[in-house]
Amino acid sequence: xxxxxxxxxxxDGLQHVTGQSVYVDDVRxxxxxxxxxxxxxxxxxxxxxxxxxxxxxxxxVHAVVTHEDVPVNIVGHLAAxxxxxxxxxxxxHEVRYQGQPIAVVAAETEExxxxxxxxxxxxxxxxxPFLDIRKAFDPDVPKVSPxxxxxxxxxxxxxxxxxxDIDWAFEKADRIVQGVYRPAAIEHCPTETQVALVVPEATxxxxxxxxxxxxxxxxxxxxxxxxxxxxxxxxxxxxxxGGFGGKVDTAAETISALLAIKxxxxxxxxxxxxxxxxxSSVRATWxxxxxxxxxxxxxxxxxxxxTLHDAGAYTRxxxxxxxxxxxxxxxAYTIPNLSFxxxxxxxxxxxxxxxxxxxxxxxSFAVELHMxxxxxxxxxxxxxLRLKNASRVGDTAPTRVVLKDxxxxxxxxxxxxxxxxxxASEYRAMTNAPRKGKxxxxxxxxxxxxxxxxxxx
Amino acid sequence: xxxxxxxxxxELASPxxxxxxxxxxxxxxxxxxxxxxxxxxxxTCTVLIDGEPRRACLTPLGAIEGAAITxxxxxxxxxxxxxxxxxxxxxxxxxxxxxxxxxMMAATGLLARRPDATRDDVLEALAGHFCRCTGYVKIVDAVxxxxxxxxxxxxxxxxxxxxxxxVVIPGSPA
Numbered sequence: 001x002x003x004x005x006x007x008x009x010x011x012d013g014l015q016h017v018t019g020q021s022v023y024v025d026d027v028r029x030x031x032x033x034x035x036x037x038x039x040x041x042x043x044x045x046x047x048x049x050x051x052x053x054x055x056x057x058x059x060x061v062h063a064v065v066t067h068e069d070v071p072v073n074i075v076g077h078l079a080a081x082x083x084x085x086x087x088x089x090x091x092x093h094e095v096r097y098q099g100q101p102i103a104v105v106a107a108e109t110e111e112x113x114x115x116x117x118x119x120x121x122x123x124x125x126x127x128x129p130f131l132d133i134r135k136a137f138d139p140d141v142p143k144v145s146p147x148x149x150x151x152x153x154x155x156x157x158x159x160x161x162x163x164x165d166i167d168w169a170f171e172k173a174d175r176i177v178q179g180v181y182r183p184a185a186i187e188h189c190p191t192e193t194q195v196a197l198v199v200p201e202a203t204x205x206x207x208x209x210x211x212x213x214x215x216x217x218x219x220x221x222x223x224x225x226x227x228x229x230x231x232x233x234x235x236x237x238x239x240x241x242g243g244f245g246g247k248v249d250t251a252a253e254t255i256s257a258l259l260a261i262k263x264x265x266x267x268x269x270x271x272x273x274x275x276x277x278x279x280s281s282v283r284a285t286w287x288x289x290x291x292x293x294x295x296x297x298x299x300x301x302x303x304x305x306x307t308l309h310d311a312g313a314y315t316r317x318x319x320x321x322x323x324x325x326x327x328x329x330x331x332a333y334t335i336p337n338l339s340f341x342x343x344x345x346x347x348x349x350x351x352x353x354x355x356x357x358x359x360x361x362x363x364s365f366a367v368e369l370h371m372x373x374x375x376x377x378x379x380x381x382x383x384x385l386r387l388k389n390a391s392r393v394g395d396t397a398p399t400r401v402v403l404k405d406x407x408x409x410x411x412x413x414x415x416x417x418x419x420x421x422x423x424a425s426e427y428r429a430m431t432n433a434p435r436k437g438k439x440x441x442x443x444x445x446x447x448x449x450x451x452x453x454x455x456x457x
Numbered sequence: 458x459x460x461x462x463x464x465x466x467x468e469l470a471s472p473x474x475x476x477x478x479x480x481x482x483x484x485x486x487x488x489x490x491x492x493x494x495x496x497x498x499x500x501t502c503t504v505l506i507d508g509e510p511r512r513a514c515l516t517p518l519g520a521i522e523g524a525a526i527t528x529x530x531x532x533x534x535x536x537x538x539x540x541x542x543x544x545x546x547x548x549x550x551x552x553x554x555x556x557x558x559x560x561m562m563a564a565t566g567l568l569a570r571r572p573d574a575t576r577d578d579v580l581e582a583l584a585g586h587f588c589r590c591t592g593y594v595k596i597v598d599a600v601x602x603x604x605x606x607x608x609x610x611x612x613x614x615x616x617x618x619x620x621x622x623x624v625v626i627p628g629s630p631a
Contacts, residue, residue, distance in 0.1 A: 009546075010546075010549060010551070012554065013546045013549070013551060014535045014546060015535075015554075016545075016546075016551035016554035016557050017529075017538065017542040017543075017545045017546045017551055017557060017561065018529065018530075018532075018533065018534055018535055018538070018542065019488070019489025019528065019529035019530055019557075019558050020489075020535075021554045022488075023491070023555065025491070025492060026488040028486070188589070189587075189589055190553075190555070190589055191491070191493045191499055191501055191553070191555040191556045191587060191588070191589060192491070192493070192553070192555045193493075239554075240553060241491070241553050241554070241555030242553045242555055242589045242590060243553075244589065270492070272494075272495070273493070273494035273495065273496060273498065273499070
């Protein structure tokens, strides 16, 4: 434990302050071409015409790629985990979000590439977009996917977490406290925009300079689209100009690789700030409804939740994020009777993705506001309400995992101390030790079963 | 067109409307100024033009004929850091490092103009420089420490001494 609490120099500190850190845009190779993309200008449309012939005739253009050039166009970021592939690398007959890439050009300069993009002929037949996930269950709303607007967690249309007897809890409750919480979308906005540089080697191997945060995810996604094996790709990463989750998506690598293969030259694709804001993935909008069955002395007997997660136009990592969200909806608290439903909803927004605390910051936002709401409704001190219900050794999580070292009690005590709040002596003295006496009311006895059956371990 | 860049004279072939950022990165090969937005919004391309911090992405070459340009490469090297560089290193003010060159050039310009800069001066000088990692506190601390001369540029590596964490959560095994 020599490193914890010690002031250690950053391994890359000196190169950062001397301007020597090499980001993707700083890599210099000879004969490099620049890429620019034709992106959808509408939220939802059939593509009626796509003609790139004029772009190919612009002097200085070396390659134009469309979906026809992609060996495996439709891939899912989590296909390796069995999540159905649903996202085309380049749009085929339709576009599902504004900013979706349709065709990409490699040329001698960024200006020539943009001129060629402007020369591409495209026409759309616009469709009514679906943009408000709260209307997902309404009849006659526009369908984002032919199968509808709901990602399906086989066999359900939602991620379900069930524990205990939720009906008993709501029958026994003194009060039902309800709330709706809606964390908004957030753009990661790294100072380094999405960028990739792909250099074809004489052997056919591709050297891919990537700003990815997720090297092996990205390698898998590129290899799948290109229909090649991993040893046909040499990924170079590790210096990222900010990511915050947005560079978990494979944004620029695959398309740059296709252009490099077709042009037989190195290709760099550097997104503009506008593209970063308008076309790169964002943290999702969430809609979280919570109803808690509570006793007048501040015990939470049961919790029902309904979550809507805006995946945007394609699934990417959303099914994973909403699963993680659903498992955490108890927060740092032990509630014996639970019914959580979390839906992943496709919309005609830009696809959403990981961002710091993927899936769980929405829980913290909703649950902590809700805990304060319960305290306000019951007229109980919010610190004491939290400490009373805080998870203890031997308690079981919503997934029935037995907690061995939960940190909720000391964390809340430390927060109270930092906030200058004087807790009552019984709450100051509270530890995360197994429940007994006043901290083990009848309704929490059964949830200790798994722990007790295991000899208190 | 000619410029004096980090003390050396350059004859440049780029057309007069080329941005200084592209001249530095693509013609001269100085890569510390970054293309964060190329519209003057983020500050990552900031360099000193005749001592003043300016956005290289918004400055056409033709407007600054003969000017003296300073980039991070002209401040110091790992064995001989400038006070601002040493302070950024000591205070962990560079996390991903992408905004760092622009921040350091703005700070260097400020301290040349106002060696006794106050916290308000620092905030003013760094306004419009975006950092998405640090939350700015460490950056402001670094500039203030460079202003106060509290930086030892001869020993830039922070000491690697194990110590007690400053925040201990009650009941934590740490």
